[in-house]
Amino acid sequence: MSLKHIKSIFLVVLTVMSVSVLAGTQDVILIKNGTVVPVAGESISEGNVLIKDGKIAKIGPNITAPPEAEVIDASGNYVYPGMVHPLTTVGLTAYPGQRSDVNEKGTSTPQIDPYDALNPEDPCIKVTRIEGVTTVVAVSGTRSPINGKAVAMNLEGRFAEEMVIQRYTCQIFNTGAKRREKYPSTYPGVMSFIHKKLYEAQRYMEKKQKKKEENEEFNQDLEKEALIPVLKGQVPALFITYDEVTIRNALKIIDEFKLDGIIHATQNILKFTDQLAEKDIPVLWGGTSNVPDKDEPYDLNYHTASILAEKGIKFAFTQGRPESRNARNLPVPASLSVAHGLSEEEAVKAVTLAPAEIMGIEEQVGSLEKGKTANVVIWSGKPIQMSSKAQTVIVNGKIIPQKSIQTELRDEYKNIVEKRQ
Amino acid sequence: MRKKLSLFLAILFLFVTTSLAQNLVLKGGTILTITQGTIKNGTIVIEDGKIANVGKDIPIPPGIKVIDVSGKYVMPGIIDSHTHIALTDVNEATDPVTPQIWMKEALEPSDDSLLKTLSGGVTTVKTMHGSANVIGGVNVTIKLKYNRPVEELIVDDVRQQLKMALGENPKRLYGERKNQIPSTRMGNAHVMRKAFLKAKEYKEKWEKYKKAKKEGKEDLSKPKKDLKMETLKMVLEKDLAIDCHVYRADEIVWVINFCQKHDLPLKQLSHCVDGYKVADVLAESGVSYGGWIDWWGFKEEAYDGCPYGYEIMYDAGTNIVINSDSLTEGRFLFLNAAKVLKYNDIPKNEVLKMITLNPAEALEMEDRVGSIEVGKDGDIAVFDKYPLNSTTKCLMTIIEGEIFFDYEKDSVTAGRRAQ
Numbered sequence: 001m002s003l004k005h006i007k008s009i010f011l012v013v014l015t016v017m018s019v020s021v022l023a024g025t026q027d028v029i030l031i032k033n034g035t036v037v038p039v040a041g042e043s044i045s046e047g048n049v050l051i052k053d054g055k056i057a058k059i060g061p062n063i064t065a066p067p068e069a070e071v072i073d074a075s076g077n078y079v080y081p082g083m084v085h086p087l088t089t090v091g092l093t094a095y096p097g098q099r100s101d102v103n104e105k106g107t108s109t110p111q112i113d114p115y116d117a118l119n120p121e122d123p124c125i126k127v128t129r130i131e132g133v134t135t136v137v138a139v140s141g142t143r144s145p146i147n148g149k150a151v152a153m154n155l156e157g158r159f160a161e162e163m164v165i166q167r168y169t170c171q172i173f174n175t176g177a178k179r180r181e182k183y184p185s186t187y188p189g190v191m192s193f194i195h196k197k198l199y200e201a202q203r204y205m206e207k208k209q210k211k212k213e214e215n216e217e218f219n220q221d222l223e224k225e226a227l228i229p230v231l232k233g234q235v236p237a238l239f240i241t242y243d244e245v246t247i248r249n250a251l252k253i254i255d256e257f258k259l260d261g262i263i264h265a266t267q268n269i270l271k272f273t274d275q276l277a278e279k280d281i282p283v284l285w286g287g288t289s290n291v292p293d294k295d296e297p298y299d300l301n302y303h304t305a306s307i308l309a310e311k312g313i314k315f316a317f318t319q320g321r322p323e324s325r326n327a328r329n330l331p332v333p334a335s336l337s338v339a340h341g342l343s344e345e346e347a348v349k350a351v352t353l354a355p356a357e358i359m360g361i362e363e364q365v366g367s368l369e370k371g372k373t374a375n376v377v378i379w380s381g382k383p384i385q386m387s388s389k390a391q392t393v394i395v396n397g398k399i400i401p402q403k404s405i406q407t408e409l410r411d412e413y414k415n416i417v418e419k420r421q
Numbered sequence: 422m423r424k425k426l427s428l429f430l431a432i433l434f435l436f437v438t439t440s441l442a443q444n445l446v447l448k449g450g451t452i453l454t455i456t457q458g459t460i461k462n463g464t465i466v467i468e469d470g471k472i473a474n475v476g477k478d479i480p481i482p483p484g485i486k487v488i489d490v491s492g493k494y495v496m497p498g499i500i501d502s503h504t505h506i507a508l509t510d511v512n513e514a515t516d517p518v519t520p521q522i523w524m525k526e527a528l529e530p531s532d533d534s535l536l537k538t539l540s541g542g543v544t545t546v547k548t549m550h551g552s553a554n555v556i557g558g559v560n561v562t563i564k565l566k567y568n569r570p571v572e573e574l575i576v577d578d579v580r581q582q583l584k585m586a587l588g589e590n591p592k593r594l595y596g597e598r599k600n601q602i603p604s605t606r607m608g609n610a611h612v613m614r615k616a617f618l619k620a621k622e623y624k625e626k627w628e629k630y631k632k633a634k635k636e637g638k639e640d641l642s643k644p645k646k647d648l649k650m651e652t653l654k655m656v657l658e659k660d661l662a663i664d665c666h667v668y669r670a671d672e673i674v675w676v677i678n679f680c681q682k683h684d685l686p687l688k689q690l691s692h693c694v695d696g697y698k699v700a701d702v703l704a705e706s707g708v709s710y711g712g713w714i715d716w717w718g719f720k721e722e723a724y725d726g727c728p729y730g731y732e733i734m735y736d737a738g739t740n741i742v743i744n745s746d747s748l749t750e751g752r753f754l755f756l757n758a759a760k761v762l763k764y765n766d767i768p769k770n771e772v773l774k775m776i777t778l779n780p781a782e783a784l785e786m787e788d789r790v791g792s793i794e795v796g797k798d799g800d801i802a803v804f805d806k807y808p809l810n811s812t813t814k815c816l817m818t819i820i821e822g823e824i825f826f827d828y829e830k831d832s833v834t835a836g837r838r839a840q
Contacts, residue, residue: 324719329715417697
């Protein structure tokens, strides 16, 4: 056998080996010896997480690596479930040459579905996931009294269908969506507008039912049709609010139409804690870093999460502005709230399991539990610390390359600047 | 007589209390001096508003108020060299050239934004004209002496900075909305160039007149005063510096070259999103980078914003300054500084400089503020944890030896809820 032959056999063997290693990264991963914080359940120091076929197969102190497993040593690091951001426009954002696909025209567009425009190549996806946010709920818009639907997805996948966890996660309303010089231009106007639309949809639903029973023909109305699952309580109604009046009005509609309501608040939510607790209405709290009203103490909003926790109200953090491309900043409100009285455990929960529960995707994501989707992040420190780095990010059981348009810019210009110096 | 005596006593009392208020000792804290390392269980003595002594075992002058800060972290007051707080108005957006505007004339010392900013350990800010105009107004550097007379806030013995702006904002406001120049970047450049060429002519005219007058020439016609030109003349004479709003790398280089060519004292570039791309140019020019760590993509101009770029600038030797440009984030610049560590490998003390000594340099106040050193102003922030631990909070903010923010009194936990 010539040297050339040996070389080519060696190359074939090497190729086969590397293919199987690559395949291994898809299938079985063992994270070893990290401080594992599953969020649901006790933390394990020197813990292991076994990932198989995109799911979490096992968690515990002693797991032997299957021979085919890719082993990641997490000694000295922290292993957490990927963060869940419940109010973003990730997947729909604009980039130079393309405008964003949010906030469709019209005051009532409940039939608008972000899934139809979901772009797995939106650069914001990579920017967001490499910092540890692995699941988002993307909304189609928030600026009309009745907006479109919201979609929950993992930030990995070639096509929209590979990313989506739940397509119709909630329906977005906004009790503060006043318009300029057009009806509805006041808060009471918005109230009566939403009220009328829901009332009409209810009538439509009854009529449809009746026609069906009588076996008669019925013309579909897509706008009204979209509101039926909301009226039936099958899909939650998420209300965007801005202040005391818009929260009060949202609660009124939830109560009147017996909706499965969620409140998104950015100010004044503490005025409603009794009502929220009594009716078990969850809150997306996006106001932590908002400046409180003029006469309020400077730290009222920093303290809000701790009081929501104390009153037993289920809440999750958002950043207030769904259009922000910086969904990765989810640890900011968590940090500020921990500084002002929230326990670290509650804060972590409010960026992982709580948003998953509020959005009804807790069976898939939000904690490290056997059978859940393997969205796992290995951190250099506690994830709510702004200085911590997401060192390894796994989404859908796949190790995500630490790359985004921003790391590419860094690499490109680091080179250029160093050369010129 | 009695009246006079009581007046005298009242004045004496006022004098004693105010002078007492500027004397203060902070004892037992971990002192992050920024320039001279960390002192554990250290003491700072502030006398007459200035740092009189810093060290581990130093004598405490008798009769001075002592605050025990054992277990706490003590750092120099945080500096924000780009904000718009405490102003009644921000943009005189009626003309692309408005250097006759002075932001100190919009200053509102009772504005609640001052207290809210103090709550984040901030003691000095440059509060600014907006970015509507190619040449805006003159910004004002202030100490956050909430509720004091306006003269006490303004730092009047440092060079103030004129606001200028390039990029999309002037284009949009004048070109798009008002259908006038500038509607392009070339238009921005033209407006800026024209204004300074005119100012040069104006300056020469006045110099000529003054020279002739000095020589005793008669029949001189006095040049007409022009308030816009008066301000630009101050810039040409280097009595005012410049802070320019700019995003794109090409514009950063353009404005640095422009200012070098016309010998204009450019100190800081604000919104300097692409700064990392030309970090070497910034470093060489000595102009400070001013910006946010991660406002990526909040508008198209900010699309190349890159939080990982700080490392490039740090390695190149750029003076990196973290700004808030907002009341919201001015309250937690320490947290924004902590984010630098998430995206970059830069020593912690160097990151702390980005909110203390570096902005002090950008404001030309580095011999007064930005570090804890004997002789500097007694501007101090006390935190309950290490300030780059993002779950920390500020407990006390001290300006020139006086407490302007106190968690114990100002927090919601103190029971000061709204009525």
